[in-house]
Amino acid sequence: MIRFYNTLTRNKEEFKPIKEGNAGLYTCGPTVYDLAHIGNFRAYIFEDLLHRYLEYGGYKVLRVMNITDVDDKTIAGCEKESVSLKEYTDRYLTAFLEDMEILRLKKPDYLPRATEHIPEMVSLVKKLLDKGYAYEKDGAVYFSIAKFPSYGKMAGIDLSEIKSGARVDVDEYEKEDVRDFALWKEEKESVFWDTELGRGRPGWHIECSAMSMKYLGESFDIHTGGVDNIFPHHENEIAQSEAATGKKFVNYWMHCAHLLVNGEKMSKSKGNFYTLRDILKKGYNPVAVRYLLLSAHYRDPLNFSEKALKQAENTVSNYNAFYQSLDFCKSGIGNKEIKADIEKARKDFTAGLSDDLNISAALAGIFNLIKTVNIAVSEGTLGPEDAGDIKGFLEETDNVLVILDKEERKLSGEQQNLIKEREQARKDKDFKKSDEIRDVFKSQGILLEDTLYGTRWKTVKKGIK
RNA sequence: GGCCUGGUAGCCAAGUGGCAAGGCAGCGGUCUGCAAAACCGUUAUGCGCCGGUUCAAAUCCGGCCCAGGCCUCCA
Structure with a gap:
């Protein structure tokens, strides 16, 4: 209902x-x-x-x-x-x-x-x-x-x-x-x-x-x-x-309700407005603008500030990093409880939005799931099938939220080889070499992370974190 | 003046009678070769203020303060 x-x-x-x-x-x-x-x-x-x-x-x-x-x-x-x-x-x-x-x-x-x-x-x-x-x-x-x-x-x-x-x-x-x-x-x-x-x-x-x-x-x-x-x-x-x-x-x-700037209604006549272009020119991620405007209940006045926008940008960035990280859970033994956790998150999501679009409650459901999943990942128990289920759930809810970057991310063969080389270097305790390789990726906007599942990588948007 | 919102941690923000969600930021720790990420702990004995009702109040009632909106074109 x-x-x-x-x-x-x-x-x-x-x-x-x-x-x-x-x-x-x-x-x-x-x-x-x-x-x-x-x-x-x-x-x-x-x-x-x-x-x-x-x-x-x-x-x-x-x-x-x-x-x-x-x-x-x-x-x-x-x-x-x-x-x-x-x-x-x-x-x-x-x-x-x-x-x-x-x-x-x-x-x-x-x-x-x-x-x-x-x-x-x-x-x-x-x-x-x-x-x-x-x-x-x-x-x-x-x-x-x-x-x-x-x-x-x-x-x-x-x-x-x-x-x-x-x-x-x-x-x-x-x-x-x-x-x-x-x-x-x-x-x-x-x-x-x-x-x-x-x-x-x-x-x-x-x-x-x-x-x-x-x-x-x-x-x-x-x-x-x-x-x-x-x-x-x-x-x-x-x-x-x-x-x-x-x-x-x-x-x-x-x-x-209105968007406020310094506690006042943003309007043309007051001259205290930002266009989307103004904000993008400053280098902010447009998805963060979407998230910020989306994340407060529509009937409450929302005070706009660059600080809040920055926070939204971090949230969106973390959210996408989590989404990307699911691709690397290829070896876990599997976790029987994940399906129930997803079900709980879905229930919170729909119960929230069904109650006059209570977005905060809906998002809290998803964030709680993310925490549960992160624990499973750090214990190495999250299996490929679980990861797929969670991805599916995030993509399902993203039909409403639309804050994920779903474009295909791929490394070149050369990059893949370099990662393998680095993994060998780490086994050989040649940390100078492994750090150098990591820096090469960093300069290309790719962060390498060593996890229980092996080396994980993620892309970083320019100017963000 | 009339009508309508809102005031919850450093910031954003849920919660409308039963232990104060979640996010961002900070601090301390665990993990790591170092990182990163993640996790654990911590950050509101208190929800604008003063009274009242109740076994129990952020939540209900009364009064007050502050901020914003509408009454005129506006999302």
Whole structure:
């Protein structure tokens, strides 16, 4: 049984999909007006964990991630550079997709762009006009929250508290109620579409309703995003979607907490952000970034620091060294208890993640297994079959974690001979020669370790340990 | 001001009534020709503070302090 914390009810609930064995997932994606920073990626890592764990649990996942490629910032950006909106947003979309790959984020089934779904949005807005939930005013269309009594429910917003004030946009004072939000904006900038609603462009919130319903249906299972999206974005999505269809829009809303820097939210407006590229330029392992963002519970604020990143880097490096070392357990007598130990670790892993993605508990299960196995290795009792079982388990859980380096590692014939030579030198107590050989390997980024199973080697990433 | 989070070791981080997981770093030891790795021991008689409930509290209740977020574009 998998349980998730549902923002809608403020409780952990058992996950019951609409269609047995399936999961429809809409995960809020980027606005492609600039490079994403790692605070943004925290959300995408959380969504990746959710996606992968549902699949690990046997669900067939259908996932959509929207690409917001038309809004005030993207329009301002392309006007400033005098390039087309598409040219401008393509640049940042490409960068985003590259970053996703570097962080080993699973690609959603659909990555719909807002600009490619204008007809869907127009038809949704028309439906809201027909049903009387929306009204037109000077070429723009607004959603009337007065017509939707449960507005504000998820966010726990008391509507009487939202007052008209200095922060209300100039183009918005034609609204009947300051709290109403735009479904369609009148032509103002260089970017517009000619539609049945007139010349203009969509409001921000409508794209998510239109695109999620197109790919996932009018009701679907899970919708995610950062906590800052709860209000007003997700609240507005609920209002416009449910008003249009008369059906419950989403069953489970999941929101992740922010990444902090020095105790403050990382954001573009505060200027306290790092992009993935900034970090990689400093020589950090991208897998460590993934691990760091993954290793804290998604609903807790995570304070980012280079110290924490360094720690994550060490953990990832040790973890991979352990994984590599399993290949050398070729002569052990075998250990009957290993299968039960693996079973225990698997149980801890799934019990943890099934409890609202409690990653710490899940990882602890694996680390406990590693310790048990290391003891067996140091006693020389771990057999090849055991090692294979453990490898299989690590690879299985790595479908969720994705922190292992699984590429084939091979030594050249020359290197293999050199290792044999060194082993003979050690038998002959020619330690000068054996140390020299070890140094030769070291200069090639390969560390030799003498163990009960013979000489073991591992590769070391440049700059790490 | 309203609403919502969080405060657990040097750092990161689980734990929501019954002996305080796990990771990283440090220190001491074992092993090793020397290393490396690993293992063993050690690092919170205490979980922001003060009260209360209870046989028993990090956990429940009340009050307070601190930090962050949302209420406006945001992951």
